[in-house]
Amino acid sequence: MIATAPARPAATPTPGLPGRPESREGLRVLTAYVVILFVFPAPMLIAALGQVGGPATLAAVGCFMWWSWTLVNRAVPEPVDAGRVVRIAALVFLLVCVIAYAHSAATPYPADERSLLDAALIRMVGCIGLVCLAADGLRDAEQVWTLVTRLVYVLGAVCAIALVQSFTGEVWVDRISLPGLTPASGIEIAQRGIITRPAGTASHPIELASVLAVGMPLAFAVAGRPGARAWLRRLIAVLVAITLLLIGSRTAIVCGTVGFVAMLFAWNGRTRLIAVGASLLVLCVAFVMLPGFLGTLAGMFLGAGSDPSVASRTDSYRIVEEFWSHHLWIGRGVGTFLPKYWILDNEYLILLIGAGVLGLAALLGLILTAVAVAARAAALARRAGDDSTRQLCVAALGGTLAGAVSMALFDGFSFPQAAGMFFLCLGICGALPRAVASRMASR
Template sequence: MFVVLLLAVPSPMVVAPLGTAGAPSTIAALGGFALWAWFHVQRTAPGAVDRQPVRLAALGWLLAILAVYAYAMGSPLPGDEISPADSGLLKAVGLVGLVVLANDGTPTFERHRALVRRLLIGVGLVAVLGVVQYSTKQLFVDRLSIPGLTNGTADWVLSTRSGLIRPSGTATHPIEFGVVLTMVLPLAITFALRSPTRRWLYRLLLAPIALAVFLSISRSAVLCALVALVVLAVRWSARVRLGALVVTLGATAVVYLLVPGVLGTIGRLFTGAGNDPSITSRTDSYQIVETFFERSPVLGRGFGTFLTRYWILDNGYLGLLIEGGVVGLGGLLLLIATTLVAASTARRAAAASFDQEVAHALLAAVAAGACSLAFFDTFAFPQSAGCFFLLIGLVGASRRLALQDATTTRVAAVERRRTEEVVA
């Protein structure tokens, strides 16, 4: 259900009284955290012996955000920042709810594969919508009317860059759209190459996902896609790498021929970066970050309280440094590092080769999401934040299932040897 709410309901549509925390996916994530907490409060059977590092790191980050919130509420916070602080706390609880529910609530690898497949198919369909938006120059989703939801943004229109349409799918902004695509791109490639069944479907979905990354005309999306591909290619053989290079060059040529101007515009995003106002805004923000950080370096000013009227940082790490201080940012970095290590552990421990490939693809996906935080305020957009934290939870589940299966196999082998010794 969460994947449907995250991807099918346009991000700008919210429950108005809840403000920025009123996205249906955020509400569902909060419900997921409550469900997870209730399960652990009332269960009578002991939990897993393994400490679940991803779950612990996620809960540790949530405790850090709670400390930040308590500090902010005890500080002379401006009146117009109190509601954003409340919303920020709710969003953090929901994001951690995604992690712990996916980590603990995925019972088998079959279920794990199904969740990954649904995320991949959902993003693939959103990519198709993005291609249609580019082709028709119409947003379409702005015509939706969902009872109980209202448009939470004032400028819900197709944006342009250098005269070219930038699709956004069901996301709030083309950058968010591109970042979500790049996080799922390594999963799409892995399923297209390695899936035991329906490879034709995943190859069909891979095409619009890759094309929509180009059409988003986003520097952040291109850089995150490169990170995802480099991490993914580490596990490939030389033959597969060569094939991937040929396919990439071919796809680039197709984009050049069928969508004139897109590659040139993307190229100028990098070659003309020195004169790009968005780059200048990012570099000019360093002094502002230093000023705010010096006021409260440990616990920050409150998660979600650095309003856009102060400055648009376009950097999730710097934003969290201001809002959460060293404690908040350190907790997030620890969560990301723990997740990357957990994905590597799952890859080594998984018995089935396809589960190993999926674990590595999840590692690449989380690496792309972590990269996006350096170029884009992920936490300000529910679709990108929800996708990133869901992937973190899927990594935790992959590690837990792989180690459980390995332990079960070892125990069975020991019991078999003992039986053979008794019989002998």
């Protein structure tokens, strides 16, 4: 009689891997990142680590490492869905940045550029980690809604801080002292006319404007969802819109308008009228309570021709051509263009210099891919009659567009909160097809 080996037991999925539909580890990790991103003031760093010592930067790199580990140890095949192309586009962009980094290694750059080159690549790894983890780790509609709702609650707290700063003229968060972290002494509260521009826990009011412009459509989508504490979610949506207005910058107005217009396509006629009416009411209240407020806002656009910041942006094209012409396709290395050469308030131009045509094309491809995936998910949700999920899809699309526009108005990748919020929104777009599919399957 021939002895036979005992049958091997079937492999059981490893708990916590994002390949399991019921896994919530990705949601927990991303929630922790959101809290770290906005609770710790942006200027706080671990001094020994320099430019990459920010808690949010380290947490983002941790997201990439966690996602990579779970990808290697996945117990079930990788899900094949429309959101997969977002992850692929993100990894292609990272690959181009790595190639640009390798290319720059053969170029004799000054020491200050070399250190920033290393820091920029590490930050980019973290940003791509956010996209991949959100697109792959959020397993269904309930997890996407949970993350977005938690994000909106955190943004509500940031807006409360910003409003206190605006009315008191004090930073407040610069008084926070935590062992091992440098003080938050770099936060600016700028003054423009009668407007006191708050920064919240960001390092600059423009960074806060970019964050809130991306988050406002998501806040509107969460506010429109029925359930417990609906009044609180609606209050936060109003706070986000008001804070964005009070920042008083072109970035806030332009990018906020992009997100607001996107949501108009998601709402029905009655909700559109309410939203437009509420917007006009807020402007009327600001006109009465803050004399000169609307005039200051109008002056930012009517007087743009004589604004030094606008002149600096238009004069920068000559500088960009001079640097870019030597490294057309792959760039001179992300992060090597220093403010001492010129202050470029345009992330796309900075990336063109740092990663060349290929890098800029890869980033634009990632943005367009995320927008297309969100639009397709919204169309599927509409055909399925799931209005709340459709609004979430349009909100993610609107937030992505608002973030993309903001990157043309300032060097957003240099600011951890702006970059983190933008890439997280890209990742949420990648998770939407699975969210819509799970909702359709549960019906």
